Amino acid sequence: MLETGQDYRGVNPTQENIEAGLTTLTEKTMGPLSKIGRSGFAGCLGFADRPAAPGLHFMDTPFFSPTSLTGMALGGAQVGLFAMGVFNPSGMPLMPTLKVCGNPATLDRWADSIDVDVAALLTGAEDLDAGADRIHRAVRAVVAGEPTRAEHWTEGQLIAPRVTAAL
Known part of the structure; x- marks a missing residue:
């Protein structure tokens, strides 16, 4: 910009x-x-804004993962799904953050830090419904109290951007 x-x-x-x-x-x-599939957007949110209605919302956050996750948590997200291709230790201390990965090289190297392996979707060995079911089961387990891998390894940061007025 x-x-x-x-x-x-x-x-x-x-x-x-x-x-x-x-x-x-x-x-x-x-x-x-x-990753939004066939869903339409219900609205666009500023950093840390709470949605006024249910549905899929876009939040305008900085690209840095910890800052983006902070905005989502402050906006009321209860669980984060963090899709990654290469390893990223981002987690969010204010909300459980599940790391979802389909990159075989990342999964081989960081298997103990990934919550959901979706590599089978990329190879065609699994369809989208089966992958979605696995993600859904992982979310349900976390909501029931199972710690995420980020929680297990105590990974994560809380970073809020400093906003300044335009000159």
Whole structure:
């Protein structure tokens, strides 16, 4: 956002994203868009805003994972689903954060830090309904008190951005 004096080029996608095959921020953005499936958006929220109605909402947060998760927790999220391609130790002390991963290399290297393995979706060995059921079971287990891997390893940060008025 050069208009605000910030330039995210060279920062995002991160070096890890680039090593995993992403080349642009546009490509990185396609990941979250593909994860909403056929759902429509119910609304757009500012950082830490609570939704006024049920449904899928977009929250305008900084790209840094701990800050983004902080905004979601402050906005009332009860459980976070953190989809990752390369390893990221982000968790959220204010809400259980399940790490969902389909990258076989990440799963091999960080299996004890991933909550839900969805690699079978990428190979076609599993359909979307089976993957969704596994994620749903993991969420239900966490809601019933089972700790996430981030909680087990005490990973996570609470980071709120400092907002300044436009000059």
